[in-house]
Amino acid sequence: MNEFYVYLLQCRDGSLYCGYTVDLEARVKKHNSGLGAKYTRCRTPVQLVYYEKLSSKSEALQREAAIKKLTRAQKLQLVASYSLLLNNTDDKGHEK
Template sequence: MANPWWLYMIECRGGGIYTGIAIDVDERFKTHVAGKGAKYTKMNPPLRIIARQRFPDRRSAAQAEYAMKRLTPLEKRQWAFTMNGGIVMGARRSVEESLESICPKSAAGAPVLPGGPGA
């Protein structure tokens, strides 16, 4: 049986999110950190892995990657948050702090939801 493939998301310096696929996510992350990964992570150094999902083969992982890259940054963060059971991977944050990182607040302090007022 072939090794499973993984869809992964990395938070980068400046708040950007890089999405990719790999057989070994931890090794691929080390490659990105060393500046030998994708162009995007060379220009925007990776900070942490925020989510990963297992797939049975490369094809299904690549299809998921394609779909993920079509999402907005907020939708990607929401996906990462739910994939991790409400915990932001690699961080020691409260649920409230984690929600704030994926759902910014308006000047009045109210959450700004996609498609809602202030979005």
């Protein structure tokens, strides 16, 4: 079964980029190599700041569209809540 991801990258200039992929690690590497989306090519390095795992391509694309409609402030709030969640869990996703 495939995994589908929606992600947010923070670019070198502080802007945010939202995308969809089936291989998160490879996609971030591709963005940083300059072979990713046109938007990120001149804004490397990029850093993964948020992602969600979804069960279908359709769900992932719908979620990507929803995130892209958010304001910058709302996207930053999403990133902040994700960071808080990560800081409160161990490397296996269990609460500290």
